[in-house]
Amino acid sequence: MAYALEIKNLTKRFGNKTVVDDISFTVDEGEVFGFLGPNGSGKTTTIRTALGILRQDAGEVRLLDGLTASEAMPRVGYLPEERGLLRKEKVSNILRYLGRLRGLSKADALDRGLELLHRVGLYEHRDKKVEGLSRGMTQLVQFVAALIHRPDLIILDEPFAGLDPLNVQLMKEILAGEQTRGATVIFSTHVLSDVEEMSERVALIADSRLILFGDLAEIRRSRGANAVVVEAPSHPGDLPGAQRYAGRGGRVEYRLDDGLTPETILKAYSSSGIVLSRFEQVLPSLNDIFIEEVSNARQHN
Amino acid sequence: MLGNTTDARIIFEEEFARQTRRIGWRIFTVGVPLLMLIAAFIVPLLTDYFSTAGDDEQPRDTIGFIDHSGVTDSLDSIPGLMRLDGLDTGTQALVDGDIKALFVIPDDYIETGRVDWYRTGSGLASEDGTGNAFFSVLRTAVADESLSDELIARILHPATYTLFKVDDFGRPDSSGTISDEIARAAPAFIFAMLLMISIFVGSGSLLQSVSEEKENRMVEMLVTSTSPMSIMLGKILGLGAAGLLQIAIWLAVASVSVPQISDQFSGLASLSLEADLVILLIAFYFAGYFVFAALMASIGAASTSVREASQISAIVMVPAIVPIYVSAIIIPNPDGLLARVLTFFPLTAPTASMMRIAGDTDRLYEVVIGLLVTALAGVFLLWLSARVFRAGLLLYGQRMSLRAVWGALRQSD
Numbered sequence: 190m191a192y193a194l195e196i197k198n199l200t201k202r203f204g205n206k207t208v209v210d211d212i213s214f215t216v217d218e219g220e221v222f223g224f225l226g227p228n229g230s231g232k233t234t235t236i237r238t239a240l241g242i243l244r245q246d247a248g249e250v251r252l253l254d255g256l257t258a259s260e261a262m263p264r265v266g267y268l269p270e271e272r273g274l275l276r277k278e279k280v281s282n283i284l285r286y287l288g289r290l291r292g293l294s295k296a297d298a299l300d301r302g303l304e305l306l307h308r309v310g311l312y313e314h315r316d317k318k319v320e321g322l323s324r325g326m327t328q329l330v331q332f333v334a335a336l337i338h339r340p341d342l343i344i345l346d347e348p349f350a351g352l353d354p355l356n357v358q359l360m361k362e363i364l365a366g367e368q369t370r371g372a373t374v375i376f377s378t379h380v381l382s383d384v385e386e387m388s389e390r391v392a393l394i395a396d397s398r399l400i401l402f403g404d405l406a407e408i409r410r411s412r413g414a415n416a417v418v419v420e421a422p423s424h425p426g427d428l429p430g431a432q433r434y435a436g437r438g439g440r441v442e443y444r445l446d447d448g449l450t451p452e453t454i455l456k457a458y459s460s461s462g463i464v465l466s467r468f469e470q471v472l473p474s475l476n477d478i479f480i481e482e483v484s485n486a487r488q489h490n
Numbered sequence: 491m492l493g494n495t496t497d498a499r500i501i502f503e504e505e506f507a508r509q510t511r512r513i514g515w516r517i518f519t520v521g522v523p524l525l526m527l528i529a530a531f532i533v534p535l536l537t538d539y540f541s542t543a544g545d546d547e548q549p550r551d552t553i554g555f556i557d558h559s560g561v562t563d564s565l566d567s568i569p570g571l572m573r574l575d576g577l578d579t580g581t582q583a584l585v586d587g588d589i590k591a592l593f594v595i596p597d598d599y600i601e602t603g604r605v606d607w608y609r610t611g612s613g614l615a616s617e618d619g620t621g622n623a624f625f626s627v628l629r630t631a632v633a634d635e636s637l638s639d640e641l642i643a644r645i646l647h648p649a650t651y652t653l654f655k656v657d658d659f660g661r662p663d664s665s666g667t668i669s670d671e672i673a674r675a676a677p678a679f680i681f682a683m684l685l686m687i688s689i690f691v692g693s694g695s696l697l698q699s700v701s702e703e704k705e706n707r708m709v710e711m712l713v714t715s716t717s718p719m720s721i722m723l724g725k726i727l728g729l730g731a732a733g734l735l736q737i738a739i740w741l742a743v744a745s746v747s748v749p750q751i752s753d754q755f756s757g758l759a760s761l762s763l764e765a766d767l768v769i770l771l772i773a774f775y776f777a778g779y780f781v782f783a784a785l786m787a788s789i790g791a792a793s794t795s796v797r798e799a800s801q802i803s804a805i806v807m808v809p810a811i812v813p814i815y816v817s818a819i820i821i822p823n824p825d826g827l828l829a830r831v832l833t834f835f836p837l838t839a840p841t842a843s844m845m846r847i848a849g850d851t852d853r854l855y856e857v858v859i860g861l862l863v864t865a866l867a868g869v870f871l872l873w874l875s876a877r878v879f880r881a882g883l884l885l886y887g888q889r890m891s892l893r894a895v896w897g898a899l900r901q902s903d
Contacts, residue, residue: 240714259717267714273707278508289500290715334711 191254193218193342193373194239199248201231201238208234210397211248216375216390218254218341221368223384223405224377226394227483232377233270235394236346240267253342263292266340270347270377272328276320280306280330283319284337291338298337305333309359325352332360336367343367345376349383361387381475393479395486401478409472417451418442420467425457442471497716501724502731509695509732518691519736523743553620554580554589555627559599562631571627584610591620600632675821678848681771682814682841684737685778689810692733692779693786694803696725700790701799704882718876726783726872733779767847770857777864778840782810784871785837791875791882809837817845824849825856833860836867 194216201209209231216222226232237243239250241258252261274283281302288298306312309329319327328351335343343364349357364374364387378384384391385405393401401408420440427433430449434442443454451470458465473481509515554572555562567573572589574580580592592608599605605628607621615621626646633642703709712721785806793799813820813832820829824846830853832842839860846857 237710242710242713262714265714267711269707269710271707271710273705274711275508275703275708276706277512282508286500286504287711287715289504290497290712331711 190215191218192216192251193220193253194222194375195249195251195255196235196239197249199235199238199250200246201234201243202246207397209238209245209394212394212397212399213248214392214399214402216373218373219368219371220390221364221374221387222376223388223391224375224394225379225381225384225391225401225479226377227379230394231397232394233346236270236344236375236377240265240344261342263338264341266335266338266343268331268335268343268345268348270350272324272331274319274327274331274334277318279316279318280311280322281315283330284334287334288337291340293338301337301339302333305336306330308363309333309356325356328352329356329360332363336363339370339372341372343372343374345374347378348376349378349380357383381479385475391475393482395483398486400482400486405475408478409475412473412478414445414451414470415473415477416442416444416471417454418467418469418471419454419458419465421458421463421465423463425461425463428454428457440467494716494720497720498724498727501716501721502728505699505725505728506731509729510735515695515732515736519739522740526740526744551620551623552589553591553593553624553627554583555593555595555624556580557595558597559595561595561599562627565627565631568627570623581608584608591618591624593624595628675848675850677768677771678844681775682844682848685775685840685844686810686814687737688730688733688775688779689782689807691736692730693783695732696729696783697786697790697799697803698796699725699729700787700879701793701796704791704793705795709879709882713880718879719873722784722787722872722876722879726780726787726875730779730783770854770861771844771847773861774840774843774864777861777868778810780868781836781840781864781871782806784868784875788871788875788878791879793882806837809835810841813838813842813845817848820845821849824851825853830856833857834863836864839864 192215196215197213199209199212200207212231212235224232224236234243238245239252239258241250241262250258252258253264281299284302284306285295285298288302289295293301303312303315306315309332311326311329311333314322314326319330322330332345332348335345345364348360352360361383364376368374374387376383376387388405390404391401391408392399418440419442420438422439424433424439424441428443430446431443431454434444436442445451445454451468455465455468458468552570552572554574556574556577557563562573572583574583574589574592577594580589580594583589584592594606594608596602596604596606605624607615607624609615609618629646630642633645703712786803789802789806790799793802816828819826820832820842823829829842829846829849829851832838833846833856835842843857843860851857
């Protein structure tokens with residue numbers, strides 16, 4: 190299997206503080222991968238170390254099927270978490286500069302930059318200085334700079350933070366297009382709905398450690414159903430170990446405590462002689478998994 | 491060692507273009523020649539206008555004198571001098587503006603040398619040219635009238651020195667006149683001044699460029715595009731080239747607009763200054779710029795803000811100025827202990843060596859060694875600046891201290 194990113198036992202310390210602690214995970218080529226974690230969990234340090242901006246204290250990082258960070262760099266597009274561009278410089282000049290540094294000719298860098306500016310709705314601002322743009326616009330320009338050389342691996346650190354919903358949607362569409370082109374997309378976030386919408390596989394880190402990694406659907410299934418949705422003309426009385434939340438049109442959701450299975454609920458309805466029009470097991474949401482896993486990790490520490 | 495040269499070239503081009511597009515650079519580039527033009531043409535015109543205003547009939551520099559001693563009796567009439575009979579007539583001519591100054595030579599002048607000087611208006615007597623002009627008149631007047639015109643001319647200009655230098659074996663060697671000596675010292679001074687300007691302007695921009703990119707996080711996008719060495723090399727050369735262009739424009743304007751400077755240059759050309767000395771000065775210029783630019787880049791990379799970087803950089807600037815500041819010691823004694831010590835320290839070597847060349851040092855080999863030391867220091871500092879640039883990324887948000895920079899340097903490979 191070819192990996193776009195392979196991280197083995199990565200550890201990074203700042204002084205006495207371990208910021209990334211023995212993390213291992215892989216990202217397949219061509220996938221959109223969600224890198225999750227609460228604020229300050231070590232996501233940005235992991236990304237910076239993977240890209241060779243910081244040096245690891247232990248472990249190994251390989252990109253694009255076995256390359257080192259410096260070897261892979263011309264084929265990588267990177268959007269840093271901390272936004273910033275040369276404030277006194279024109280947007281088109283910055284894109285030309287960064288495009289050239291990523292191997293494009295002067296003309297190609299400018300053409301591609303303008304094409305992408307058009308795509309994100311900033312073409313009219315091409316001759317403006319960066320200091321004249323809003324924060325969101327600057328972020329989009331940086332996003333364009335990350336994609337300007339059609340990279341094989343796109344790494345975005347908190348790409349949607351600070352953007353309005355329309356621009357978030359636009360960015361997601363462009364990234365979907367990049368995936369169709371064959372690029373791998375890795376993005377870090379703590380907004381779980383973005384991950385559920387875009388990624389099939391995720392890695393979750395909390396307090397510097399990897400606590401979850403794999404296929405999102407698989408992870409949810411492995412947790413088992415922790416809720417059921419029932420539609421029926423009437424409902425039995427209180428069921429021990431299940432919290433009932435009433436919805437519209439005779440719809441009820443039961444949240445199941447540990448040890449209680451969906452079958453227990455089904456039996457309760459059939460023993461009461463109630464005919465069900467709908468019975469559906471609900472897998473735990475990423476939100477539930479996130480809260481549970483992060484809380485557990487913090488308790489352990 | 492030099493990183494990716496293609497990337498360094500791209501950064502060189504972009505930095506050069508960015509610097510020359512800056513409004514501050516353009517104003518400075520145009521402003522200095524503009525001041526030169528004002529000083530060369532407009533100021534003399536204005537001075538002329540104001541000093542002649544309301545005085546258009548009599549020549550403004552006519553000097554009146556009354557001689558009670560008789561020392562000037564043998565003199566023929568001299569243009570610009572007006573012999574007057576009495577003090578009343580003299581002071582009236584002064585008030586009427588017929589003469590600019592009145593000198594009265596008393597009858598005991600030969601014994602005392604005392605002369606009374608009458609003036610109108612304000613201004614310093616020491617700045618008034620009439621005093622010196624009348625000095626020459628008196629010198630001619632007191633010369634024995636039996637002396638020939640040539641002898642009187644020689645009394646007025648008694649010597650033109652021709653200099654000889656005697657080596658350790660007692661062999662004399664002609665080293666020209668005092669004017670030749672001044673002309674020989676001039677290029678060394680010019681190069682020292684150019685280096686100072688380049689250090690202050692060029693490496694100042696470099697300091698700002700590096701610390702700005704760090705402050706606004708642009709640096710993170712750069713280091714994922716190319717190596718720190720390419721970034722540093724491209725920046726140092728790009729901003730250096732912009733500085734050189736600026737100086738070239740100034741020199742071009744100066745040579746056209748300021749006759750004194752053109753004269754100086756033509757004087758140098760006629761002296762046919764030794765090519766090896768000029769090459770040495772140019773080599774020192776570049777080595778010196780490189781040393782300071784790399785140091786500035788390192789400071790910019792290690793600092794967390796532009797302001798902090800500027801404060802620290804001032805410390806580095808001082809050694810460059812010291813040799814010029816003590817040039818009064820170095821030039822008369824170019825092989826003295828102070829001159830020799832400063833030649834071997836990379837931060838003082840460029841300007842100290844230029845001052846030694848100006849002082850016509852006998853130990854040119856020491857200057858060459860100083861050049862090698864400076865060049866090696868330049869290469870080392872370039873390498874160091876790339877490491878500090880790399881290490882600077884580790885200092886995000888941390889307060890800069892030598893300990894923190896050292897720690898980051900050790901981590902930066």
